[in-house]
Amino acid sequence: MATDVPGGTRKNRKPKTAPNPKRQKEARQSLNSLFTDRSNVWIIHYSCESFYDRPNGASPRITSLAVRSLDSAQTHSFSIHQVAERLKVPFADIKVRYDELERQMLDAYYHHLGTHRGMKYLHWNMRDINYGFAAIDHRYQVRGGTPVLIDDAKKFDLSRILIDIYGVAYIGHPRLEKLIEKNQIQPRDMMTGAQEAQAFIAGNYVGLHQSTLRKVDVLANISERAQNKQLLTNTSWWQMHGGSLRTGLAWVADNKVISLVIGVVGLAVGIYALK
Template sequence: MSSELSRLKARKKCSKQVDEIYGEAQRAYLIHYSCQSFYDNTSGNSTRITSIAVRNLESGQTKSFSMYKSAELSGQQSNIQGNMDALERSMLQDYFTFLNANHEATYLHWNMRDENYGFAALEHRFRVLGGSPYVLLDNRKFDLARALVTLYGRQYAPHTSPSGRKGRLMSIVEMNHIADADALEGAAEAAAFESGQYLKLHQSTLRKVDIMANIFDRVHGNSLETKGTFADRYGFHWSLIGELLKGSSIVKTIVVFGSIAAALVGFAKAWQLFFP
């Protein structure tokens, strides 16, 4: 099977997942978290978690967990650095309690894939602090960052935004004019941690789940602006025609020509956005 045909199938599968998640929006959440810098951590220990935000896709209601909130509730705002282990554990306990109570939902995330940054990193930190985490099944996770690559191609957005901020998330924000007040890029979040600006980190995390919800809505509505080519955006490459002529099966033929029809329909919908 050609790489283009494989990519076409992956794109169709991903597009179907997007539709399914959107159709069950009341059982879907956007999740993001902030943490200590990976590179400036000189302790040799795993990176400390500072805040987590979980936003319901349908209602927009957001649940947040942070060391700042834990400190405020326990009356320790003036001495967060002196009580970081206890505050981080309290925050993670509340998060895992929520996760366990809502484990049948789908969680949309941005690159939360491993023990460096991901669900596994949250689990590891809670274990380090003496807790017993709820482990969410992989089939309840949807990586929005990887989905954009599948749907729009590897060149869908530069790794540095037009204004110079690092990360494709910031590039997509600027390309689509999405409100991003309080959202910090990675280096700025690390600086905020080092300077003890935990409320600033908390606000950045809250803003990022709003941004992710906005992006997902645009993906579903086929209105997200990217750097992907027409072929990437609508799932059709002319090279597939040559593959068919080399003796591909009738099933593959139907799949490919079905994608052509879908591409034309998608293009027509996009055209109507600008020329109703």
């Protein structure tokens, strides 16, 4: 049973699902700015071995990375099996020569970053040393390389942008997979995180590469629907607009057409009343 606690709140109260109006507005502006400058925006994703259950503390090895232009949809990919093919390393020998192949793959990735300085990067949860830009940088340093660092101001987390726009309960978990399902996006070749970890163990580098490529396409699809206000979520219209009379009135005030119609109707009623 819920009980009163200091401050007038109650235990076990359900969390607020409506987005914060200020953060919602900022997130919308951020997303719109990316699409306005879409020729300078890349969508990025990568796959690696599992970052769980690592008792020796070693960082997870990377198997593939992809960057997709938000404007042209042209995609640059970097993967272990492609490097092996160029070096004429037999597929069966990839595991024993992984360190060398990973270094060359990351060399190519950072060369791409270096020739496209100042670009913006739209990603999904790539936020820390566990999984993210810092994790890739660290892995390159482990292999003896010097990473090209991306300014944090140039990194945009689509997962957080969507939370700010639609509220924390806008979709179930895992959010990316649930969004794909709700919006009927075809997830061909795409693996979940757990499936990617198993694919790494099995040496399915081609499958991991295809999954990475598919994910940057999916993120482009989702971001475009969100920017066009066509993304389907579990958030109701009422929740999206604050769920309050005050927010409703503010929305009416911001909508010039609705305000004009209401003004005309009000004027007509006033004139009729004076007759």
